[in-house]
Each structure stands twice: as C-alpha cells, then as structure tokens.
Amino acid sequence: MPIHHRKTLLTAVALTAGLSLAAVTPALAGASASHTTRAAAVSSAQGDPRNATQHVADFYGAYIDAVWATDDKSAGAALKALRGFYLSAAAQKKVAAFEKKEHADGILFAQNVPVKWRVAYTGSGTGHATSRVTLTWGDGPHAEVSRIDVQSDLKTLKITALKPVR
Structure with missing residues (x-):
C-alpha cells in the first residue's frame, strides 16, 4: 500500500x-x-503565571487534588514537590513545625480534605500580596467553611506565610 x-x-x-x-x-x-x-x-479556566493570587489558586488546586487522591501512589511525591515549588524555605519550615505540633496538614490547617476551594486577592504592600483562601468542608447549606490568609512575595511569587483566619 x-x-x-x-x-x-x-x-x-x-x-x-x-x-x-x-x-x-x-x-x-x-x-x-x-x-x-x-x-x-x-x-x-484560565490563568496568569505572573499573578500572585493566581499562583496561590494554582497551588491550592493542585495540592487539594493530590491530597484527595488517596489511592494514587504518586500523590505523596506530588505534595512534597508542590510545597517545594510554591512555598519559600521559611514557609516550609513553619508548615512542618505546625504539622509536628498539631498532627494536621499545615497547608489546609486540618486533618481532612475540603471539597471546594476559592482564592481571592485581599491586598498588597511592602513587596507582598495577600490572598484569602476559603475552604468548604462538605456539600449543602450547612457545610463548614474555613479561611486562610496566604502571603506571597511579589518578586518570586513564593508563598511566605499562611495563617488561619479565626
């Protein structure tokens, strides 16, 4: 032929x-x-790799996907790689210290996995941007919601601090 x-x-x-x-x-x-x-x-979906809030949203989306994938053997390595790529060295140390003390995930500030997440820009100054991450822990009208303020370096886009909002 x-x-x-x-x-x-x-x-x-x-x-x-x-x-x-x-x-x-x-x-x-x-x-x-x-x-x-x-x-x-x-x-x-769309994104901009130069935007600090988008960077935080990308991180949380990928991180939650990896935590959610309990039956995927590569998820543990993915979580480590995501932390290494998106978090500054100092933030990684703070997260590790939190996890050791609280026996909970230092990115989600919880022991379980949210079913939804949302990230919104809340301000910037002194070379940093702050984003508010809203995590939803179930479906329906009475689903629990938690919030985390995430600070990012505007030059490197690395996450430099995570703080649960009380």
Whole structure:
C-alpha cells in the first residue's frame, strides 16, 4: 500500500477513534447526575503565571487534588514537590513545625480534605500580596467553611506565610 494511502487510512482511523471517544466519554463520565454536574461546573479556566493570587489558586488546586487522591501512589511525591515549588524555605519550615505540633496538614490547617476551594486577592504592600483562601468542608447549606490568609512575595511569587483566619 502506498504511503499516501496509509497516511489517509491512519488519519481516518484516528479521527473515528477520537469522535467515538468524544461520544462515549460523557456517557461513561455521567454514570450519575452528580458526576455530570461536577464536570459541567467548571467549563473553562484560565490563568496568569505572573499573578500572585493566581499562583496561590494554582497551588491550592493542585495540592487539594493530590491530597484527595488517596489511592494514587504518586500523590505523596506530588505534595512534597508542590510545597517545594510554591512555598519559600521559611514557609516550609513553619508548615512542618505546625504539622509536628498539631498532627494536621499545615497547608489546609486540618486533618481532612475540603471539597471546594476559592482564592481571592485581599491586598498588597511592602513587596507582598495577600490572598484569602476559603475552604468548604462538605456539600449543602450547612457545610463548614474555613479561611486562610496566604502571603506571597511579589518578586518570586513564593508563598511566605499562611495563617488561619479565626
């Protein structure tokens, strides 16, 4: 078979497979209405790697994903790598000290995992930006909410301090 015909055949097979996958995936993912709702809740996302608040949001999103993935053997290494990349050395030491003393996660200030998170810019000054992280610990109208103020260095974007809001 000439190369041109093979390329055409492979392209047709790949296109058919892609379209089949696109048609089947929603049906498989939507085994229950709640899965479909969760998938549809975030239909697009964007970011800016130069923005300190976005950097905090990226960190918390990836961190919570890794903590949530209890059956994934690579999650522990991912958590360590995320802390190393996003937190300053001093912040890493403070988090470790908190965890040793409180026997709780020093990023979430808890022993369990939130189901939702939100990050908002709250101000800046003296070379730092502050973001407020809101963690939601369940679904429904009576879900518990906690807040953490996160300070970031505007030059490096590293998280330099985390403080639970009481």
